[in-house]
Amino acid sequence: MYTVADLKKGLKITLDGDPYLVTAFEFSKPGKGQALYRTKMRNMITGTTLDRTYRSGETFEPARLEERQMQYLYKEDNHYTFMDNQTFEQVQMSEDAVGDAKNFMIDNIQVDVLMFGEKAIGVSLPNFVNLRVVQTDPWVKGDTSGSDSKPATVETGYVLRVPPFIEEGEMIVVDTRTGDYSTRVKG
Amino acid sequence: MTANWRLARRHGALRARARIIQEIRRFFIEGGYLEVETPLRIPACAPESHIDPVPADGWFLQTSPEICMKRMLAAGYERLFQISHCWRAGERGRMHVPEFTMLEWYRAGTDYRGVMDETELLIRFVAEGAGFGGPLSFRGKEIDITAVWERITVRDAFVRYGGITMDEALERDIFDEMMVEQIEPRLGIGRPTFIHDYPSCRSALARLKKDDPAVAERFELYLGGVEIANAFSELTDPVEQRARFESENAFRTSRGQTSTPLPEKFLAELTAMPQAAGIALGIDRLVMVLLDADTIDDVVAFPPEEL
Numbered sequence: 001m002y003t004v005a006d007l008k009k010g011l012k013i014t015l016d017g018d019p020y021l022v023t024a025f026e027f028s029k030p031g032k033g034q035a036l037y038r039t040k041m042r043n044m045i046t047g048t049t050l051d052r053t054y055r056s057g058e059t060f061e062p063a064r065l066e067e068r069q070m071q072y073l074y075k076e077d078n079h080y081t082f083m084d085n086q087t088f089e090q091v092q093m094s095e096d097a098v099g100d101a102k103n104f105m106i107d108n109i110q111v112d113v114l115m116f117g118e119k120a121i122g123v124s125l126p127n128f129v130n131l132r133v134v135q136t137d138p139w140v141k142g143d144t145s146g147s148d149s150k151p152a153t154v155e156t157g158y159v160l161r162v163p164p165f166i167e168e169g170e171m172i173v174v175d176t177r178t179g180d181y182s183t184r185v186k187g
Numbered sequence: 188m189t190a191n192w193r194l195a196r197r198h199g200a201l202r203a204r205a206r207i208i209q210e211i212r213r214f215f216i217e218g219g220y221l222e223v224e225t226p227l228r229i230p231a232c233a234p235e236s237h238i239d240p241v242p243a244d245g246w247f248l249q250t251s252p253e254i255c256m257k258r259m260l261a262a263g264y265e266r267l268f269q270i271s272h273c274w275r276a277g278e279r280g281r282m283h284v285p286e287f288t289m290l291e292w293y294r295a296g297t298d299y300r301g302v303m304d305e306t307e308l309l310i311r312f313v314a315e316g317a318g319f320g321g322p323l324s325f326r327g328k329e330i331d332i333t334a335v336w337e338r339i340t341v342r343d344a345f346v347r348y349g350g351i352t353m354d355e356a357l358e359r360d361i362f363d364e365m366m367v368e369q370i371e372p373r374l375g376i377g378r379p380t381f382i383h384d385y386p387s388c389r390s391a392l393a394r395l396k397k398d399d400p401a402v403a404e405r406f407e408l409y410l411g412g413v414e415i416a417n418a419f420s421e422l423t424d425p426v427e428q429r430a431r432f433e434s435e436n437a438f439r440t441s442r443g444q445t446s447t448p449l450p451e452k453f454l455a456e457l458t459a460m461p462q463a464a465g466i467a468l469g470i471d472r473l474v475m476v477l478l479d480a481d482t483i484d485d486v487v488a489f490p491p492e493e494l
Contacts (some may be wrong), residue, residue, distance in 0.1 A: 005277070027280025030371060031417050032391050032408045033363035034237045035277070053364050 004037045004058040012044070012063040019044040019063035019116045044114075045097065045121045067112045067124070072105055080105065082113055082120065093120040103158035104129045104176050125176040130185055131155055132171050139164045149181075193493065200486050203317065204474045208270060210316035211470070220266040220292065225255030227272060231399070231450040234390060234435040236428040240447060241285070248274035251467055252291050253392065254453045257421065260293055263462040268292035270470065281482045282413060282472060287296050293465035298403045298420040299393070302464045303381050306408055306416060307336055310379070310473070319477045325411035326479070331447055332410075341385050341402070342490060345442040350371050357386060375409035382407050392428065393419030408468070410476045418466035425457040 001127070002013065011022045024040035036171065039053045044063070070082040070091070078095045091113065095102060101111075101123045114122035136152035149161040154174070162181045166172060171185035215222065232240045232250045239246040248257075252269050273289045294301065312415055314320060314332055323330040342397040345353040349369040356362045374380040383406035387395055390403030404420035422428050429449065436446040484490040 027278070027283060028367045029237070029278060029280075029283065030366035031414055032385075032389055033366060036363055036367050053368060057234065099310050149326065161261065 002060045002062060003055060004054045004060070007037065007039060007060070010025065015040075015050075015060070015062045017042065018046075019121065020050070023049070044116070045119075057167050064117060066084040066115050067116055070111060072109045072111060074106065074107070075105070080150075082111070085110075091115075091118075093112055093121045093123065097121050098123055099127050100179070101176070103156055103179065104131070105156060106131065112145045127175060127177060128173050128182060129176055131158070131174055133162070133166060133168055136162065136166060136168055138167065139169060191433060192494075194488065197488065199487065200474070200480065203478055204470075204486055206317040207313055207477060208470065210313040211309070212271065213270040213316065214312045215292065218266070221264060223256065223259060223264075223267050223269050224251050224260075224271070225269065226343055229254065229449040229450075230310055231453075232239060233453075234432045234439070235391065235448045236435050236438045238266070239444070241274040241276045250275050251289060253465065253467065254450045254481055256291060256293055256465070257460060257463075258456050260295060260421075260463050260465075261456040261458075265295040265461075266293070279491070282475075283470065284483055286486060286491070287483075287487075288470040290468040290470050291465065292491045293421075293463055295461045295463045296464070297464050299383065299406055299418050299464050301467050302337070303336075303383075305395075306377075306466065308469075309352055313473075317477065319431060320478060322480055323411075323477065325413075325476050326481075328411055330375060330411050330476070331378050337375075337378055337380040339374075339380060339382055341382055342459070344370050344374070353386060357388065361384075362389075371409065371414065371466055372412045374417075375411050380409045380422045382409065390422070390431070392421065392431075394422040394424075410473075413472055413476060414469075415472050415476070416466050416468035419464060421460065421463045421465055423457055423460045423462065425454045429454055429478075430458060443485050 005024050007022055009022055009025055013020050013022065020041040021044055022039055023042050026038045028038055029035045035056045037099040039054065041050045041052065041053050069085045071085060073083055075079045079092045080098050081090055081092050082091050097120065098105065103123055106129065112124040113120050131154035133152045135156050136149055148163065150164055151159055152166060153159050160174065160179060160181055162172060166184065173182040173185055175182045227249050227251050228243050228246050230246050232247050235255055238250050238424060240250050252271050253271050256267055256269060269291050271289060272286055274286050276285060277287050311332055323332065342353045345356060345365065349356065349365045356365045374382055384402040385397065385405040387401055388401055390405060393405035394401050395404040406418050407414055408416040432449050440446050471483050471486055476485060478486060480486050
């Protein structure tokens with residue numbers, strides 16, 4: 001249990017049944033008035049932010065969050081299914097919760113799934129993943145347009161800019177933090 | 188030994204702070220004020236609902252020097268100022284340290300309006316003398332201290348910035364929240380603001396207004412959204428003052444806080460106190476605004492965590 005005076009930036013608490021990340025926190029006291037604690041919090045499931053002001057004496061439950069190593073199995077009806085590496089238990093996550101990570105979600109990829117109790121609420125990817133290019137225009141030798149990149153679609157449907165020499169069917173390395181092309185997989 | 192870099196980095200701020208304090212002293216000495224030192228550890232502070240004194244060997248560290256300074260007024264000292272440390276338990280934040288520096292001054296024969304005028308003169312004098320003569324920039328906003336300072340009642344501020352009446356805010360018990368969220372951030376932007384005539388339930392040690400006893404002759408000064416000072420036309424009625432102290436204590440007890448002893452000698456001598464007005468000004472915060480410092484930690488030698 002935290003009291004409101006224990007709150008600080010980065011702390012995770014449970015509020016109205018959801019996990020929230022404290023993103024800003026300030027102690028205020030108007031002249032001769034009571035101590036007030038002004039907070040900004042982000043719902044870790046929906047991403048919406050809240051501004052709330054609390055008086056001293058308020059208490060909060062910490063958000064019990066845990067990361068579990070899992071393997072991505074398949075997608076069905078906007079739900080992604082993962083399997084716990086240790087227990088083989090399967091959990092499902094909504095497309096919203098997967099977020100941008102869906103661009104890199106290839107079969108059998110190993111990820112860290114963030115659990116709030118029994119609920120899977122987020123996924124952390126490795127920094128780099130290998131993805132196969134399924135569509136890109138051929139490189140025309142002697143192209144004088146001066147363009148140093150071209151669009152390419154990878155197996156997950158994600159589209160990014162790649163160097164002109166990348167060809168269909170090739171494997172490329174993508175940085176999942178930025179979504180950018182990193183290098184070609186030498187094979 | 189490695190150097191304390193955080194402390195070393197404050198060199199410029201602490202030099203400026205020293206100059207500001209020296210200018211404050213010069214202003215009052217030139218104005219015929221007597222600089223006094225009253226004890227920091229006292230048997231009783233003025234009981235306040237939301238201010239917790241720090242106990243010290245059976246007595247308390249002062250939350251403000253007002254009790255002793257008003258006893259001096261009652262004994263015939265007419266112009267007094269003091270720069271001293273004050274302690275308030277549990278107050279820590281970007282604008283708060285539990286031990287801070289207060290400038291407190293009192294003048295017999297005037298009221299809170301007289302102190303408003305004097306506060307303007309002081310801050311202009313200090314800013315100029317300490318090398319902050321031009322328009323100040325604080326947190327990206329300009330404050331022109333040479334412009335005519337704004338004076339707004341608490342009532343008007345609630346309507347203008349909060350969209351509800353002061354009475355409604357009190358009734359719904361959201362007065363402080365409204366102040367912190369809606370009103371304070373808009374005070375003292377562009378030019379300094381005095382917000383005055385606090386509701387009588389927030390009168391503390393201020394006398395009520397004769398022609399409108401729903402409010403007290405109390406003001407606060409804001410610069411750039413930051414509360415800098417609190418002032419009263421002093422209440423000189425010991426019966427009313429005792430009743431207020433007792434109700435502050437009753438509030439504390441009802442919330443499970445300790446009640447604090449009454450300053451009996453002060454109450455006994457209050458009858459002899461002349462009509463006077465006084466003000467408490469937070470020096471750390473004034474320095475913050477003048478230096479455009481982000482937190483109070485930047486303008487004190489040691490925030491508590493570094494001790």
